Amino acid sequence: MWIECAIIGGGPAGLNAALVLGRSRRNVILFDHNKPRNAVTHQSHGFITRDGIQPSEFRRLAHQDIAKYPSVTIKPDKVTEVAKSTAGFQLTTGNGVVYYARTIILAAGLKEMLPSVPNIQDFYGKSLFSCPYCDGWELRDKPLVLISEGTSAFHGAKIVYNWSRNVLVCTNGSNKLNADQIAQLGRKGIQVNAHRIKSLVGTNGQLTAIIFDNHTKADCIGGFVHPQWDHAAAFGEALGCSTNESGGFVTDDFGRTSVMGVYAAGDAAIIAPAQLVIAAGEGSKAAIGVNTDLTSQDFDR
Numbered sequence: 001m002w003i004e005c006a007i008i009g010g011g012p013a014g015l016n017a018a019l020v021l022g023r024s025r026r027n028v029i030l031f032d033h034n035k036p037r038n039a040v041t042h043q044s045h046g047f048i049t050r051d052g053i054q055p056s057e058f059r060r061l062a063h064q065d066i067a068k069y070p071s072v073t074i075k076p077d078k079v080t081e082v083a084k085s086t087a088g089f090q091l092t093t094g095n096g097v098v099y100y101a102r103t104i105i106l107a108a109g110l111k112e113m114l115p116s117v118p119n120i121q122d123f124y125g126k127s128l129f130s131c132p133y134c135d136g137w138e139l140r141d142k143p144l145v146l147i148s149e150g151t152s153a154f155h156g157a158k159i160v161y162n163w164s165r166n167v168l169v170c171t172n173g174s175n176k177l178n179a180d181q182i183a184q185l186g187r188k189g190i191q192v193n194a195h196r197i198k199s200l201v202g203t204n205g206q207l208t209a210i211i212f213d214n215h216t217k218a219d220c221i222g223g224f225v226h227p228q229w230d231h232a233a234a235f236g237e238a239l240g241c242s243t244n245e246s247g248g249f250v251t252d253d254f255g256r257t258s259v260m261g262v263y264a265a266g267d268a269a270i271i272a273p274a275q276l277v278i279a280a281g282e283g284s285k286a287a288i289g290v291n292t293d294l295t296s297q298d299f300d301r
């Protein structure tokens with residue numbers, strides 16, 4: 001069966017795309033294997049009317065909205081393969097079912113790789129976060145750590161300083177800061193510790209201290225970490241979609257990538273700033289792009 005649009009990914013980007021396409025009476029399947037980037041968190045912030053919502057509740061409400069539109073189906077399936085076919089795209093899912101779609105929206109988001117710090121997973125999403133705009137308010141005025149192994153440590157420290165004047169930067173043995181930057185941070189009272197982190201201390205995911213490989217200890221109540229990331233799904237690159245210098249898929253104002261019939265939305269396109277509300281807006285844009293292009297193709301037939 002041909003569907004008009006296959007959406008790969010059911011985070012805010014894919015969900016909002018499904019909503020707008022459903023309201024446009026388009027025949028859509030949204031594939032989602034429910035492993036979003038923010039799965040580790042208990043609360044999401046900064047989405048107007050949804051500030052503080054649990055990620056699972058956000059999804060439940062989104063599915064409830066989409067259920068009103070009968071031309072949209074949500075399949076809890078992982079897409080494993082996407083190939084160009086004569087009139088669009090052939091998608092294969094984890095359970096071996098093949099689908100044909102005139103257009104696809106890439107909304108699979110990103111996967112993160114945390115710095116190699118023992119037991120960091122126990123704290124990530126509970127007291128260590130990736131984005132101060134998402135979780136800085138809850139950590140305001142507390143003694144905070146920024147774990148950052150790359151050059152972004154300098155900019156990251158300056159940003160975190162908006163939420164707390166008590167910030168320690170830990171480069172975990174791979175200091176990429178130059179002497180000037182360390183001095184600038186120092187003038188604001190931000191110390192840089194270049195030792196490798198031996199362990200994180202705390203209970204129930206609430207950080208209380210960091211132990212370094214030289215046996216020193218720093219007390220802190222939480223903070224931020226700069227993970228590395230990669231696309232959660234490799235289909236865009238395989239189809240030949242161009243990427244920008246940040247690694248996101250290049251899109252126009254309607255979510256169109258460089259490959260005809262392929263649209264991208266959310267973190268997969270924007271990379272940063274990574275925000276639910278931005279991803280949802282991106283999904284809406286891509287949906288309007290899909291509907292516009294399908295209308296142009298069909299109207300004069």
Ligand SMILES: Cc1cc2nc3c(=O)[nH]c(=O)nc-3n(C[C@H](O)[C@H](O)[C@H](O)COP(=O)(O)OP(=O)(O)OC[C@H]3O[C@@H](n4cnc5c(N)ncnc54)[C@H](O)[C@@H]3O)c2cc1C
Nearest residue numbers: 009011013033035037038045079109134266267274275276
């Ligand atoms: C720890 C943490 C906390 C955050 N807190 C906030 C916050 O408070 N406020 C905020 O605005 N933003 C927050 N963010 C950022 C926010 O989570 C992202 O910007 C947003 O989720 C991006 O939406 P998306 O739809 O692009 O991707 P995602 O939400 O990551 O969704 C992608 C979906 O695609 C699915 N998928 C991937 N590959 C496939 C495949 N092959 N087949 C089928 N499905 C697939 C995944 O399972 C997933 O469900 C946070 C991020 C992190 C990491």
